[in-house]
Amino acid sequence: MQAPRRVGTGTNQEAVRRHNLGTVLRHVHRAGQLSRAELTRRMGLNRSTIAALTAELETLGITERTGPATVSAGERQGAGRPSTGVRLAATGPYVIAVDLRVDHATVARVGLGGAIQQRAHASTAGLAEAWQVGAAVATLIRKVVTDASSSAPLVGIGIAVPGMVRRTDGLIRLAPNLEWHDVSFSSVVLAALGVDIPVMVANDANLGALAEHERGAGVGVDDLVYISGQVGVGAGIITGGHPLEGVGGYAGEIGHLRFDPTGPPCHCGSTGCWETAVGGPAIAAAIGSALEDVAQLPQHLRQLTEASPELRRIGGDIGRGLASIINAFNPQLVVLGGYFSDVHPLVRDEILDGLTCAALPAALDSVTLTVPSLGDDSVLLGAAEAALDPLLVDPVASIGTALLDVPARLAG
């Protein structure tokens, strides 16, 4: 999510300074607190440059200085004064993260460092129209900012949706299980809030991948696939350390890989997509759960101690589908998110059997299957990371467009 340096473009001093300012902040965002000596070491810049950069972040109200007393003894051994440290400001900038699912929404106020400061949750079952869901989300947003400091700036809102989102403008092209087509949900939410701040809408699996890569099971892993099992099935893909988006932002629709041409029709119009074999309705049927309960699959799955033969058969299908994904993307890590994290312990052997018989050995050798280390918050924290990204790319510009006096402005 770093601003890429365009191929064929020269670099000048101002670009270097802005890059470095964002990079200092990204380090502190990841680590929480760092000594200036450590920043100097990690960035390969000299002490005075680091001092100037951290002073600017402090002036912007984003970070605070910590005294040398908090710096470890080991760092004091070098020549000169002991290094002071940098940490995130107590009432620094924050974002709103929204995890919109098929029948409920979770909203959180999240600071730098991925700290969830306040959260709220509501059912959206029965709300058919996007504006009704938008109003419900706005109510949750108002709720989570009530205790925010009036001096802390709100830099943006990140919204995860179970659908295909156009990357240029965040338009939801299709959210099949919400039955939304071409919905500008960012406009809906801003209209309901009555304020104008940056809103980032993105696919839920892409955000799950982002969060697990930034601060979850995939830290330090440059090639990972996060599989999202909600009602439908999708994937967020990180390749070479960067999100794989595709030209429109729709990459990763692995629920619609061809799986069995004799299988049932899929809602997408095709037949026998992988989602028809391993999607929410198939899992619900396999565990004898009502189809209306498909959004509550994780809770139902967690009560099981043993898999039915039908669920074991689905385990094999999960493995055989993952084999295609591994052959296509050659990831180091596959993170089984959503209900897949609850299916996995029940049918682990069946998944591995299916995978082993269909994945190419060279690709299979280098991959590990795991579950999200951020638990059910991967997607929510991914939405926060997406909303924080402009701040991490250009702190000065982002603080300049942030909303102040938030509790009063949003209450009014």
Add this chain to the structure above:
Amino acid sequence: MQAPRRVGTGTNQEAVRRHNLGTVLRHVHRAGQLSRAELTRRMGLNRSTIAALTAELETLGITERTGPATVSAGERQGAGRPSTGVRLAATGPYVIAVDLRVDHATVARVGLGGAIQQRAHASTAGLAEAWQVGAAVATLIRKVVTDASSSAPLVGIGIAVPGMVRRTDGLIRLAPNLEWHDVSFSSVVLAALGVDIPVMVANDANLGALAEHERGAGVGVDDLVYISGQVGVGAGIITGGHPLEGVGGYAGEIGHLRFDPTGPPCHCGSTGCWETAVGGPAIAAAIGSALEDVAQLPQHLRQLTEASPELRRIGGDIGRGLASIINAFNPQLVVLGGYFSDVHPLVRDEILDGLTCAALPAALDSVTLTVPSLGDDSVLLGAAEAALDPLLVDPVASIGTALLDVPARLAG
């Protein structure tokens, strides 16, 4: 193929200078000739910086200065002296490109700008061992450098192979149709040549994608898939302007996406992979060509004026497989390489029908199918680009390790 700036790393003046030197060269490599004014505009740097960078490339023998007389009239309208230009040196650095196929090899001497200076070709049918093929390739390499200038430096060798290549060291993990396992073909070729220069071995489809992206049908397209149909089926993928490699370098094995679980066994050990439906042997059977002739499929296909019912059925299977690829990667462009470029005109409608019934509309809307604009040379020129890459990243270092007096050294 630009050296990425690592996330979290600061930038200093020396890194900026080396980046800019390589970037100037990359611009000239792509354009062939540019005025300094145009370089100044494209790179956003000032004239004196551009002048210093081009002077350094000239000193290295990589580029030459052109007089203002060759600069277009439109560029003279600005204030100050008319800008001099930069072009590739007549006897500048070059690489050897090798396109190794199942039963033959093509070798070329290729200069900056992708200019093929000399080429040679030989059958490798009946050469079972890698060292035998390596000796044949070395003979072709000696042939294509006979007319090279003794003052022109050879910076490296790029070799395309139809197999899975480990990206860290170029080891060929598996080339199924050559029946090679864990072959270090770079060592084999260097041993046969008796010299030590950088050798880059890579998957043929990945190199086809690279060349079509750099100077073929995909110029200016950041998200493309190049489908390789030789005997087996694979893909090279560019996403966000960068090659999708995967952790080991094995990404893009789309011949082994699950296609029809009731299909025939695949050589990979699985059943009903896409390659069993649309691979060389299936196409050969569909056009009544002998299985031994599978490497000559393009020639046979070009003689056909009409598709058999069996080939039309395969056309539908090509479309349905491409739908999975489009759903997974959301490319702007799919380049049908190898024999697919000869199949395409015969079954265009069937491919589109298969594609339309199985691809998601949002992904389908933004994709175009095409054939390579570099013809049968995509993979060869991709091998050249891979071998040139170190020179474009760090011209000083690459010239420093280049081989001089090449005709004499390799003849000896």
